Amino acid sequence: MSWKDPRSRKDIVYLLLMMVPMGYTVTYGALAELCATTPRVVGMYMRQNKDLVIVPCHRVVSTRGLGGFSRGLEFKRKLLELEEALDNTRGKPIRVIRSANEFWDVVEKNGLQLHIDIN
Secondary structure, X not given: OEOOEOXXXXXXXXXXXXXOOOOEEEEHHHHHHHOOOOHHHHHHHHHHOOOOOOOOHHHEEEOOEOOOOOOOHHHHHHHHHHOXXXXXXXXXXXXXXXXXXXXXXXXXXXXXXXXXXXX
């Protein structure tokens, strides 16, 4: 995959996920909504992620909790704690992006931009 020239829906999901700021999480459903697919497909893409340092798939959570993680939930929990994205008393994510509109609001609020060249 070329980050400058994404060729697949999976590439686009990864690029959007990389825009989620540290301290936030995003639901499988919100990413799915952004890419016109299903939460299950987003989950499959997360399982296929080989670049855990570059593509922060630990920031993708379910609507009811943490969801899954290829390295185990305890490792996901620790990563989210390091990023201050987890409520330590309840064990649940704090700032969860739950929709496409909320995603773009958070991205804009954090000064991130997505430039698309259609040429």
